[in-house]
Amino acid sequence: MATNNGLNASALRDSLQKLATREGISSWDLGAACSDDCSVQVDRGEAKQLKASQRSSITVRVWNKDGLVGITSTTDLSDAGLEQALVGAHEASRFGNPDDIPHFSPLAKAPLPELNRPLQERRGILPLLETLREAEADLLSRHPSIQTVPYNGLAESLSQSLYLNSDGALREMERTQASLYLYARAEEAGRKPRSGGALRVGLGSAGLDIAGCIDEAVDRTVSHLAYQPIETGTYNVCFTPEAFLSLIGAFSSIFNARSVLDGVSLSKRESIGETLAVPFLSLHDDGLHPGHISAAPFDGEGTPTKNLCLINRGILKSFLHSEATARAFDVQPTGHAGLGAKVSVGPDWFVLGTSEGCSSGNTLDQSNEKDTFVLIEDLSALHAGVKATQGSFSLPFDGWLVKGGERISVEAATVAGDIRTVLNSILHLESNCEVTHRGISPHVWVEGLSITGEA
Incomplete structure (x- = not known):
């Protein structure tokens, strides 16, 4: 099930179990993911591309009574979409490869490791655009030969993934991530253009090392002139x-x-x-x-x-x-x-x-x-x-x-x-x-x- 805040693992498991019981399916598993992303690109201070998207998908596997596996993927997380995916996987299992049959992982219910990745607040497209404009302007001012930053981008996302199976496994995680990419181009009379870039990633856009990314992009570009x-x-x-x-x-x-x-x-x-x-x-x-x-x-x-x-x-x-x-x-x-x-x-x-x-x-x-x-x-x-x-x-x-x-x-x-x-x-x-x-x-x-x- 998809909610306003993402995937509801317990509701998804309950719905699948009910559908599987009705269809006579005893063995199944599911992987699901959803993300909320936004990214910006600029060109000489002007917005080149502003993009926001929400994506979701599930992959369902079903083992039939002969032990063969069928698989279906869908982006429809409604009750009807879930049912269609489960039934489709069951039908596809008739054509499963008997020489390569996956099983549930024996560790699918083992304790998970501790991960210290606190979720970061997302700033949204307009603050990202302003930050990238400032970064581009700073980079262009560093050296007279650097005329453009043809490839650049600042992005942030919130993503969620989960894994469920009919044996009782239930895994879920949520994380935020951000990235900054600056790729500069320098030109001098009578010489070939030279380029250099730098990338920074972080848990959130507010914590990205923007100054370090600019410095590295400049150093990499100028050092090749x-x-x-x-x-x-x-x-x-x-x-x-x-x-x-x-x-x-x-x-x-x-x-x-x-x-x-x-x-x-x-x-x-x-x-x-x-x-x-x-x-x-x-x-x-x-x-x-x-x-x-x-x-x-x-x-x-x-x-x-x-x-x-x-x-x-x-x-x-x-x-x-x-x-x-x-x-x-x-x-x-x-x-x-x-x-x-x-x-x-x-x-x-x-x-x-x-x-x-x-x-x-x-x-x-x-x-x-x-x-x-x-x-x-x-x-x-x-x-x-x-x-x-x-x-x-x-x-x-x-x-x-x-x-x-x-x-x-x-x-x-x-x-x-x-x-x-x-x-x-x-x-x-x-x-x-x-x-x-x-x-x-x-x-x-x-x-x-x-x-x-x-x-």
């Missing part, structure tokens, strides 16, 4: 935290049990316990970390979220699991599932660092850092330049050639390699870890990557 071409060759590379997390995320199928079972992962069923990276590296998926603004206490199947160790001392320790993949591997679900007839699996929030009790690789003193290397700030075209099933990548990047401590912006270049080689060629993890919108990581130094400059 004095660009030069780079010679094609092999270089030691230092990835910023955000860039390295982007690369790890592009190859997250390594840790995805669904991908392993489907044969589209570099990992195999027997890969657990094998060496994947240098012995001083650890990687966790920690959806509960305080820095993760979008944290949820449970996944699409009602399984509690937790901190899962994926790599410890370079050894692959775990895969990300749904109920079905966990059953296939004879382990417990990890809290990384979506909801569907064939349930998807995906990471929450990566935390990369040095394994406990291990050094962070070769110590890079001041003289090492003054040697020639490439500092990569941002990777592009991840959807096209990554071959996840092969491990290879070739990606355009924004960054600098660093020679003798001097940074020279790279005009245009790509970095190429193999993710397995990268993970085993890490020279050093710096001591300071940074919280980004993608996760947590230090700067990561990698030996001998191929850099191709613009011809």
Whole structure:
């Protein structure tokens, strides 16, 4: 049931149970979500786009007497819509795949972790518009070469999600979230335009670090004005935290049990316990970390979220699991599932660092850092330049050639390699870890990557 304040979990459960009993359905579950969003964009002080929306949807799964599963999704949360979804899922179950039948998660009624994400008051479209106008004006005033901020946005939302099943599970959560994005463009006579952007996320728009977002967007843009071409060759590379997390995320199928079972992962069923990276590296998926603004206490199947160790001392320790993949591997679900007839699996929030009790690789003193290397700030075209099933990548990047401590912006270049080689060629993890919108990581130094400059 949808109310003025969102979804009413108890009423929804009671309605579904009554309908299921009438239809002779003994086993069902439901995932539901609703959100109230507003966002603004500006162009040289004028409102470019003002948008507000309310969205709601439910996904219903039904198991028939033969154990086959049918699934239906709808945005109609009325009694009639709910009935139609339940009956439709029941009818669809006749065509369910007998070789891939999901069950209820065995942890769907287990205690949930504590999450400290207090709801924040939403300010509404007009205050958001005024704030973004001021941010754009401030950014444009910072440097004469910055002429426009072509991509920008300030948004806030209130969302609610829940999970119910006929076995008595009832999960619900509510959260607020806000984001600010500023992407500036600078132009100088006789030179190619250069761009740079920054993103900030928070529990509410009033708490966003607007000044920090402006400073970062300006620094990223201006630092690339004095660009030069780079010679094609092999270089030691230092990835910023955000860039390295982007690369790890592009190859997250390594840790995805669904991908392993489907044969589209570099990992195999027997890969657990094998060496994947240098012995001083650890990687966790920690959806509960305080820095993760979008944290949820449970996944699409009602399984509690937790901190899962994926790599410890370079050894692959775990895969990300749904109920079905966990059953296939004879382990417990990890809290990384979506909801569907064939349930998807995906990471929450990566935390990369040095394994406990291990050094962070070769110590890079001041003289090492003054040697020639490439500092990569941002990777592009991840959807096209990554071959996840092969491990290879070739990606355009924004960054600098660093020679003798001097940074020279790279005009245009790509970095190429193999993710397995990268993970085993890490020279050093710096001591300071940074919280980004993608996760947590230090700067990561990698030996001998191929850099191709613009011809």
